[in-house]
Amino acid sequence: MADLYSNGYPNGTSTTHSLAQSNATMPVIRKKLAGYVGFANLPNQVHRKSVRKGFQFTAMVVGESGLGKSTLINTLFNTPLYPPKDSLPPSAERPKTVAIESIGADIEENGVRLHLTVVDTPGFGDFVNNDESWRPIVENIESRFDSYLEQENRVNRQKIVDNRVHACLYFIQPTGHSLKQIDIEFMRRLHTRVNLIPIIAKADTLTDEEVRDFKARILADIAYHKIHIFQAPTYENEDEETLAEAAEIASKIPFAVVGSDSLVETADGREVRGRAYPWGVVEVDNEDHCDFVKLRQMLVRTYMEELREYTNDVLYENWRTEKLLSMGVAQDSSVFREINPSAKIQEERIMHEAKLAKMEAEMKMVFQQKVQEKESKLKQSEEELYSRHKEMKDALEKQRGDLEEKKRRIESGRPLTPEKNATKNRRFLR
Ligand SMILES: Nc1nc2c(ncn2[C@@H]2O[C@H](COP(=O)(O)OP(=O)(O)OP(=O)(O)O)[C@@H](O)[C@H]2O)c(=O)[nH]1
Ligand SMILES: [Mg+2]
Structure with a gap:
């Protein structure tokens, strides 16, 4: 060497x-x-x-x-x-x-x-x-x-x-x-x-x-x-x-x-x-x-x-x-933190789940809102129906009362419209 x-x-x-x-x-x-x-x-x-x-x-x-x-x-x-x-x-x-x-x-x-x-x-x-x-x-x-x-x-x-x-x-x-x-x-x-x-x-x-x-x-x-x-x-x-x-x-x-x-x-x-x-x-x-x-x-x-x-x-x-x-x-x-793949996946999963939960909550809220709207509309129309029903019932009730009155008068032989007929007769008599 x-x-x-x-x-x-x-x-x-x-x-x-x-x-x-x-x-x-x-x-x-x-x-x-x-x-x-x-x-x-x-x-x-x-x-x-x-x-x-x-x-x-x-x-x-x-x-x-x-x-x-x-x-x-x-x-x-x-x-x-x-x-x-x-x-x-x-x-x-x-x-x-x-x-x-x-x-x-x-x-x-x-x-x-x-x-x-x-x-x-x-x-x-x-x-x-x-x-x-x-x-x-x-x-x-x-x-x-x-x-x-x-x-x-x-x-x-x-x-x-x-x-x-x-x-x-x-x-x-x-x-x-x-x-x-x-x-x-x-x-x-x-x-x-x-x-x-x-x-x-x-x-x-x-x-x-x-x-x-x-x-x-x-x-x-x-x-x-x-x-x-x-x-x-x-x-x-x-x-x-x-x-x-x-x-x-x-x-x-x-x-x-x-x-x-x-x-x-x-x-x-x-x-x-x-x-x-x-x-x-x-x-x-x-x-x-x-x-x-x-x-x-x-x-x-x-x-x-x-x-x-x-x-x-x-x-x-x-x-x-x-x-x-x-x-x-x-x-x-x-910036130079080492990236651990499993920790990164875990982190992503948590973020994804949080996102899903948020979406779900939002959907629930919208659904409840819609249900409430529908309910209040239904309630309103129920009330309307009820008041119309009451009106009609009152009117019928009144009509029935009138008819009952008429029936009673006919049965008792009294003229149906005494005042009206009386004036007519009076006029006729003159
Ligand atoms: N015995 C002996 N003498 C040496 C050796 N190497 C160099 N010399 C001698 O030592 C003297 C100095 O050598 P240089 O190479 O000039 O030393 P240097 O370290 O460069 O010196 P500076 O530049 O002053 O720092 C010269 O006369 C060389 O011939 C060695 O290995 N053995
Ligand atoms: Mg030298």
Whole structure:
């Protein structure tokens, strides 16, 4: 495996600096890789559409001054992102990083395009007062979130450039003791904003045993101070090989690394990237010598997608919520209430029943009203009938009385109408 990586930098690689679309000040270098890096495995991590679009990945290096951050950037992607050393005058020392710099490169492996950005930060710890040295770094991370949020809020969201920092390699000085106060302070400021990956720098200065003990102490300190470092997720139903690889990577954290951007010759005549000492050569790409290979495997081969996902789903999302809340944008959480289908059906049923009951009551009311109207009409006509009946009865009664009178008179031999007949007779008699 080590052989795959051991061929060093490409000779005669053309380096063209141009403006990156994502960052106006960021030089982009188009590179051909000379050796295998590992991101060709990305299609297995995500679906094919992303493969066509390519990937964007941003890593940041943070740590005290002189720990080899800039050196490791060049070592990491098997391609000198920084101008090769021999372009500098031979007397010139490797320059200190003095400002936060982004270096972008479009690299391609087995047809998979990766737009890689590495953010190099100046080392801290050089000043008398280092209290606030974390601030520019945190601000840089947050301004990248800002730019992403701004793009998300645009009308056209087709071409979002993701400049967010997906992984932050935190360099720890190989003291062999425990974490320094400044490291704890830094990590606590960073862990809510980035995936922290702790690294023991310049591991060639420690013996294997010292590395083992130092790792244990660092992890204990990290746990004690409740610092959240990136934890690779494990999924169910994963095959043994993947699980073993995940366990292997996890067991190496914090990665003890050695960086080098020059080739050295080993005792057996091989040319390797490494550091030559009077007693021998420390090989960067040899897993027996340091964890560099495992670190790169984690970053690009195994967990690039997880790092991107966690950045987007958790870190960015939390930052976004905090930001919007601080701006006074309150979220109506009832909008996002989960819908339980059976509760919804129940609710609908109750509403339907209430509607039916209301309709029934209305119908009843109308019916009663109609019945009442009919009743009062009937009553009225009954009364009318009754009074007519009474009238007729009275009239008949009167008629009967008259007839009775007449009958009595006839029977008693008296004239029916005496007065009338008397006047008639009188007139007749005259
Ligand atoms: N022994 C050893 N030396 C290293 C290693 N990596 C880098 N160096 C050396 O350490 C010195 C500083 O390296 P840089 O890469 O410039 O360190 P830096 O962290 O970028 O420094 P600043 O930019 O000042 O923060 C250089 O002389 C490197 O050659 C390593 O793994 N082991
Ligand atoms: Mg540097």
